[in-house]
Amino acid sequence: MSVFTCVSTSDAQSLLEQFDIGQLTELEGIASGIENTNYFLTTTHNKYVLTLFEQLAPEELPFFLQLMSHLAEHNVPCPHPIANLNGELLLHICDKPASIVSRLPGKSITSPNHAQCMQVGENLANIHLAGKDFLLQRTNPRGASWWKSLAPQLLPKLDADAALLLQTEIRYQALHRFQDLPRGIIHADLFRDNALFDGDRLTGVIDFYFACTDSWLYDLAITVNDWCITEDGTLDKESTQSLLSAYHQRRPLTALERGAWPVLLRAGALRFWVSRLYDFHFPREGELTHAKDPEHFRKLLSQHIDAQSELRTIWRP
Numbered sequence: 023m024s025v026f027t028c029v030s031t032s033d034a035q036s037l038l039e040q041f042d043i044g045q046l047t048e049l050e051g052i053a054s055g056i057e058n059t060n061y062f063l064t065t066t067h068n069k070y071v072l073t074l075f076e077q078l079a080p081e082e083l084p085f086f087l088q089l090m091s092h093l094a095e096h097n098v099p100c101p102h103p104i105a106n107l108n109g110e111l112l113l114h115i116c117d118k119p120a121s122i123v124s125r126l127p128g129k130s131i132t133s134p135n136h137a138q139c140m141q142v143g144e145n146l147a148n149i150h151l152a153g154k155d156f157l158l159q160r161t162n163p164r165g166a167s168w169w170k171s172l173a174p175q176l177l178p179k180l181d182a183d184a185a186l187l188l189q190t191e192i193r194y195q196a197l198h199r200f201q202d203l204p205r206g207i208i209h210a211d212l213f214r215d216n217a218l219f220d221g222d223r224l225t226g227v228i229d230f231y232f233a234c235t236d237s238w239l240y241d242l243a244i245t246v247n248d249w250c251i252t253e254d255g256t257l258d259k260e261s262t263q264s265l266l267s268a269y270h271q272r273r274p275l276t277a278l279e280r281g282a283w284p285v286l287l288r289a290g291a292l293r294f295w296v297s298r299l300y301d302f303h304f305p306r307e308g309e310l311t312h313a314k315d316p317e318h319f320r321k322l323l324s325q326h327i328d329a330q331s332e333l334r335t336i337w338r339p
């Protein structure tokens with residue numbers, strides 16, 4: 023949980039004076055996420071989510087807010103930003119940039135079945151296709167240059183085996199950039215806690231604040247690395263095949279992507295190992311904060327390396 027900034031009832035009431043969405047009836051901190059402060063905001067008209075941006079600069083935020091608006095208007099089930107009476111999507115509260123978005127039905131799941139993995143694959147493809155005519159672009163802020171820049175801070179914190187793994191994988195990824203892969207808008211963080219379900223029906227994809235322009239296959243690898251992992255932390259072949267096949271039905275995957283698949287799975291694991299290591303060793307102060315265990319992605323990365331030759335056999339979209 024990360025509520026870095028406390029929003030009082032009076033703060034929320036003052037903010038709502040800028041809108042025509044009713045009077046405040048309830049304000050509740052949301053127990054998920056590690057980057058922003060989030061509250062469920064309920065009014066006499068409807069239910070919303072209030073987000074305060076703790077790290078992103080105000081000039082970065084129009085990309086995300088306009089992207090969500092674009093996707094919502096292209097039938098992607100995602101939060102729709104709410105404009106105030108002046109037509110503004112970007113707000114300020116408690117000296118922080120903020121937004122109010124629609125609250126979607128459903129809840130996140132912890133143990134997805136094959137049908138739910140298929141829903142995720144299909145909707146990820148829909149996001150990629152809907153984003154093709156979105157005009158804004160954003161370089162991936164957590165790509166190769168980012169993990170390389172953090173390595174000097176992290177290496178002294180690691181044991182010898184982990185330090186060697188980090189250095190070796192960063193060098194390996196530098197040799198495999200795959201600049202010719204199909205690319206466009208990606209979610210970049212489609213974990214289980216960022217999708218909502220009603221039974222086997224996906225009702226919403228949330229938290230687009232890592233969205234950027236990068237290879238679609240990288241986004242697919244990040245998603246598989248969370249949705250298709252067994253309880254013992256290994257890749258589940260059947261779940262992976264279900265998710266890949268559903269994605270492939272909406273956006274056919276290429277031969278080049280098939281060849282790059284094992285490398286991108288490793289890249290996705292490396293990206294989240296590095297971010298969790300940094301959050302663990304260099305935590306931010308906050309009212310309610312929780313850094314997720316980096317060991318999970320260290321183990322996953324090691325497993326992907328050991329199974330490099332086998333990963334292509336999973337690919338049967």
